[in-house]
Amino acid sequence: MMTFLQGDVERLGQRAREAGRVWAQASTQQKNAALLAMAGAIEERAEEILAANRADVEAARLAGAAVAVIDRLRVDDRRLQAMADGIRNVALLHDPVGEIIKEWTRPNGLRISKVRVPIGVIGFIYESRPNVTSDAAALCLKTGNAIILRGGSEAFHSNMAIAQALRRGCESADLPVDGVQLVPTTDRAAVQALAELDRYVDLLIPRGGRSLIERVTALARMPVIKHFDGICHVYVDRDADPQMAQEIVLNAKVQRPGVCNAVETLLVHEAVAPTFLPRCAQALAERHVELRGDPATCRILGALARPAHEEDWRIEYLDLILSIRVVSDLEAAIRHIEEYGSHHTDTVVTDNEQTADRFLRAVDSAVVLWNASTRFNDGGEFGFGAEVGISTDRLHARGPMGLEELTTYKYLVRGSGQVRE
Amino acid sequence: MMTFLQGDVERLGQRAREAGRVWAQASTQQKNAALLAMAGAIEERAEEILAANRADVEAARLAGAAVAVIDRLRVDDRRLQAMADGIRNVALLHDPVGEIIKEWTRPNGLRISKVRVPIGVIGFIYESRPNVTSDAAALCLKTGNAIILRGGSEAFHSNMAIAQALRRGCESADLPVDGVQLVPTTDRAAVQALAELDRYVDLLIPRGGRSLIERVTALARMPVIKHFDGICHVYVDRDADPQMAQEIVLNAKVQRPGVCNAVETLLVHEAVAPTFLPRCAQALAERHVELRGDPATCRILGALARPAHEEDWRIEYLDLILSIRVVSDLEAAIRHIEEYGSHHTDTVVTDNEQTADRFLRAVDSAVVLWNASTRFNDGGEFGFGAEVGISTDRLHARGPMGLEELTTYKYLVRGSGQVRE
Numbered sequence: 001m002m003t004f005l006q007g008d009v010e011r012l013g014q015r016a017r018e019a020g021r022v023w024a025q026a027s028t029q030q031k032n033a034a035l036l037a038m039a040g041a042i043e044e045r046a047e048e049i050l051a052a053n054r055a056d057v058e059a060a061r062l063a064g065a066a067v068a069v070i071d072r073l074r075v076d077d078r079r080l081q082a083m084a085d086g087i088r089n090v091a092l093l094h095d096p097v098g099e100i101i102k103e104w105t106r107p108n109g110l111r112i113s114k115v116r117v118p119i120g121v122i123g124f125i126y127e128s129r130p131n132v133t134s135d136a137a138a139l140c141l142k143t144g145n146a147i148i149l150r151g152g153s154e155a156f157h158s159n160m161a162i163a164q165a166l167r168r169g170c171e172s173a174d175l176p177v178d179g180v181q182l183v184p185t186t187d188r189a190a191v192q193a194l195a196e197l198d199r200y201v202d203l204l205i206p207r208g209g210r211s212l213i214e215r216v217t218a219l220a221r222m223p224v225i226k227h228f229d230g231i232c233h234v235y236v237d238r239d240a241d242p243q244m245a246q247e248i249v250l251n252a253k254v255q256r257p258g259v260c261n262a263v264e265t266l267l268v269h270e271a272v273a274p275t276f277l278p279r280c281a282q283a284l285a286e287r288h289v290e291l292r293g294d295p296a297t298c299r300i301l302g303a304l305a306r307p308a309h310e311e312d313w314r315i316e317y318l319d320l321i322l323s324i325r326v327v328s329d330l331e332a333a334i335r336h337i338e339e340y341g342s343h344h345t346d347t348v349v350t351d352n353e354q355t356a357d358r359f360l361r362a363v364d365s366a367v368v369l370w371n372a373s374t375r376f377n378d379g380g381e382f383g384f385g386a387e388v389g390i391s392t393d394r395l396h397a398r399g400p401m402g403l404e405e406l407t408t409y410k411y412l413v414r415g416s417g418q419v420r421e
Numbered sequence: 422m423m424t425f426l427q428g429d430v431e432r433l434g435q436r437a438r439e440a441g442r443v444w445a446q447a448s449t450q451q452k453n454a455a456l457l458a459m460a461g462a463i464e465e466r467a468e469e470i471l472a473a474n475r476a477d478v479e480a481a482r483l484a485g486a487a488v489a490v491i492d493r494l495r496v497d498d499r500r501l502q503a504m505a506d507g508i509r510n511v512a513l514l515h516d517p518v519g520e521i522i523k524e525w526t527r528p529n530g531l532r533i534s535k536v537r538v539p540i541g542v543i544g545f546i547y548e549s550r551p552n553v554t555s556d557a558a559a560l561c562l563k564t565g566n567a568i569i570l571r572g573g574s575e576a577f578h579s580n581m582a583i584a585q586a587l588r589r590g591c592e593s594a595d596l597p598v599d600g601v602q603l604v605p606t607t608d609r610a611a612v613q614a615l616a617e618l619d620r621y622v623d624l625l626i627p628r629g630g631r632s633l634i635e636r637v638t639a640l641a642r643m644p645v646i647k648h649f650d651g652i653c654h655v656y657v658d659r660d661a662d663p664q665m666a667q668e669i670v671l672n673a674k675v676q677r678p679g680v681c682n683a684v685e686t687l688l689v690h691e692a693v694a695p696t697f698l699p700r701c702a703q704a705l706a707e708r709h710v711e712l713r714g715d716p717a718t719c720r721i722l723g724a725l726a727r728p729a730h731e732e733d734w735r736i737e738y739l740d741l742i743l744s745i746r747v748v749s750d751l752e753a754a755i756r757h758i759e760e761y762g763s764h765h766t767d768t769v770v771t772d773n774e775q776t777a778d779r780f781l782r783a784v785d786s787a788v789v790l791w792n793a794s795t796r797f798n799d800g801g802e803f804g805f806g807a808e809v810g811i812s813t814d815r816l817h818a819r820g821p822m823g824l825e826e827l828t829t830y831k832y833l834v835r836g837s838g839q840v841r842e
Contacts, residue, residue, distance in 0.1 A: 021759070021785075024785070025782065025783060104804070106802070106803075106804060110793055110797060110802075112803060117785070119815060119816065120785075120815065202815050202816075203815075203816065217642060218642060221638060221639060223644055223814070223815075223816045223817075241838070244838040247838065247840055248838065248840060250840075251840035251841055252840075255840070255841050338442070356835075360833045360835075361446065362446060364442075364445070364538070364541075364831070365831065366831055366832065367831070367832045367834060368831060368832070368833055368834070369833075369834040369835075369836065370833075370834070370835045370836060371835070371836045371837055371838050371839075372531055372834055372835075372836030372837075372838070372839040372840075373839065373840045373841055375840070375841040376531060376834060376836075376839065376841065377832075377834075381527070381531075381841070382527075382533060382832075383525070383527060393644070394540060394541065394623050394624075394644075394829050395540065395623075395624065395644045395816070395817045395829055396644075396816040396817045398829060398830060398831065398832075399831070399832050400832075408815050408816055408819060409819060410785070410786065410787055410788070410789060410819065410820070411787065411788045411789070411798075411803075411819075411820050411821075412781045412789055412790075412791075413788060413789070413790040413791070413793055413797060414777075414781075414790075414791045414792070414793075415790065415791060415792045415793030415797075416792055416793075417662070417665040417668065417669065417792050417793070418792075418793040418794065418797065419668055419669060419671075419672035419673075419676070419793075419794045419796070420672055420676055420794055420796040420797065420802070
């Protein structure tokens with residue numbers, strides 16, 4: 001591996017900035033042509049990509065990596081095809097760049113338009129899945145943003161081969177290839193150099209474990225959009241339809257337990273807990289969900305639940321485990337969510353509109369639902385077509401992050417010679 | 422001065438978070454009542470505020486502060502009244518909280534609403550003007566955000582007295598007083614503690630000199646909205662109306678030269694430079710503007726201009742100085758702005774719509790104008806009613822920052838029992 005100095009990262013950024021200026025001005029047609037060429041290049045260079053990936057997988061195996069890590073790392077024909085198809089899907093989406101967000105005329109005749117524009121250069125720091133390389137590059141190209149990719153070291157050769165194919169695609173569509181660049185080293189110092197490059201990088205998106213995200217956030221001089229844990233709640237109100245509540249709880253926990261929008265804690269109003277909990281717990285147990293309850297829950301459920309500890313309310317299990325707490329009323333549920341939740345996704349199940357309104361208003365989470373599964377906090381389910389992720393930040397992008405969230409705005413002001421008095 | 426530890430700043434943040442939850446839920450009526458009570462409290466406590474300010478001014482004078490610093494620091498009856506009136510003005514503005522930004526229904530019947538909500542707790546770090554204390558607190562209260570104020574050390578007693586009055590106002594309107602807090606120390610370590618308090622502070626807004634902003638940005642773990650320099654340009658095209666162009670240049674330079682949206686560099690198309698520049702330079706000289714030109718400009722203007730150096734293109738003069746460069750065409754003007762500008766405010770003067778469109782599209786600045794003075798990049802001129810400042814950041818808030826930019830959003834999803842397949 002070559003030594004990679006700060007100056008090299010700086011040159012990377014400079015080239016991305018220059019290419020980004022051209023990408024920002026490219027027409028939708030031109031960007032879509034480049035996306036199709038990228039997808040084609042992935043297919044044409046399949047052999048090189050698969051060979052590079054075999055080398056990565058072999059190295060990971062020799063290094064004793066866990067089975068799950070090797071599975072995430074592996075690219076086979078099917079996954080390669082999914083990458084190419086994913087890029088083609090992005091070409092079909094609506095291009096948000098140039099959209100007029102708002103427009104008004106001032107009394108002095110100035111016409112002000114707030115229009116969507118690319119952010120500029122986006123730094124993408126991620127871990128083991130090589131498909132993130134093509135997904136992220138496609139979303140950035142569609143929105144006219146240059147991208148600097150920094151993947152996990154275990155996927156280094158795979159990512160280099162994929163990035164090379166993507167650049168070839170740009171080239172054949174006459175867009176500057178430096179709009180997609182991969183940091184050509186696994187040296188950890190490169191992450192710091194990237195995080196300090198606020199002159200050329202406008203936004204950093206770290207995707208991966210908490211420690212990676214925290215490290216990047218502490219170092220970064222530019223805005224960072226974070227994708228942290230989801231400690232999501234379902235609150236079953238006294239006025240809930242018990243059948244609906246049970247289906248929502250089951251779906252939110254079992255349909256895909258390993259994701260951030262799965263429910264981790266069930267809160268149940270004390271008035272309905274004795275009737276609701278036994279049936280619901282039975283259904284959960286049949287689906288192999290381990291239940292951890294507060295004392296009231298344990299009294300109701302007996303052997304079906306084991307006692308929850310204080311830390312259970314703060315854990316993102318990402319597994320077939322559910323903590324359950326009986327609460328005295330709506331306000332107690334809201335307080336629990338405020339105290340222990342991660343402001344990600346929370347649902348109230350109730351037939352009472354006033355209760356729902358209070359919950360929707362008071363719970364300070366990116367997505368707050370009424371009578372629906374937490375699993376709907378998702379770019380696809382929101383109709384965004386593609387998703388960068390689910391932001392746990394409050395500013396710029398909150399909740400599902402689609403193409404619009406990869407843009408910012410500028411103001412165009414059209415006058416006829418106006419000056420200020 | 423007491424010693425002020427990290428733990429104290431943390432408690433400050435914790436109290437702000439708790440108060441902020443109540444502020445976030447307060448009705449517009451309640452917030453407006455609190456604003457009026459704040460304005461009243463400023464007037465009632467005028468003597469205390471003026472006495473505290475006299476102490477600050479006296480200390481600054483003894484410390485040998487510059488006349489300009491003392492002038493910014495001083496609060497007299499008129500300025501105190503302006504503070505109270507400023508708060509009352511904020512009460513009259515439209516409350517953006519609760520506004521539905523977007524709403525749609527998914528094929529499965531889920532109704533999704535994107536609604537405006539407060540950001541949470543905002544840290545405001547600023548320098549000498551004590552009126553920022555009341556201005557910033559009023560804007561935050563109106564938008565349901567708690568605020569932690571950290572003013573300049575030279576204005577410490579003034580700021581404490583003002584903050585005390587503002588808290589009294591909150592109290593009499595039954596809103597928790599800890600929604601407005603001032604860091605009760607001038608210890609510089611408190612800034613670092615605040616910047617690291619991402620658990621309780623959602624956004625930092627540093628207002629002041631470049632070194633303050635850079636220091637805060639380097640330390641901050643939460644988003645920062647920066648207000649940096651404006652190196653603003655006027656480009657006079659070959660198809661410009663010369664009279665209009667001259668009026669715009671004069672207004673942009675002379676009407677208030679010390680602000681960030683004043684023009685610093687004039688770019689003139691070479692085809693019109695020989696006719697346009699002499700008259701325009703004459704008018705500028707009559708208003709005591711010093712001209713610094715590139716060689717082509719100096720050839721045309723002779724003794725009216727002195728030679729500009731490379732660094733002149735990168736200076737925010739904030740003074741009656743203007744650099745001038747003759748450019749070969751529109752694209753050269755765009756390149757100059759890209760290379761030397763600060764992406765703040767840039768104007769094209771032309772009668773050619775195609776030229777204007779190209780300029781508006783290609784120039785990557787917060788506000789790009791056609792046939793209007795750069796001085797219109799301003800919250801008041803945009804019709805925002807009040808202004809936090811002019812953001813030089815690209816994300817969340819770009820350009821004039823009004824009440825809307827002190828809010829974020831969340832998604833409310835209303836269903837009828839939907840679960841994911």
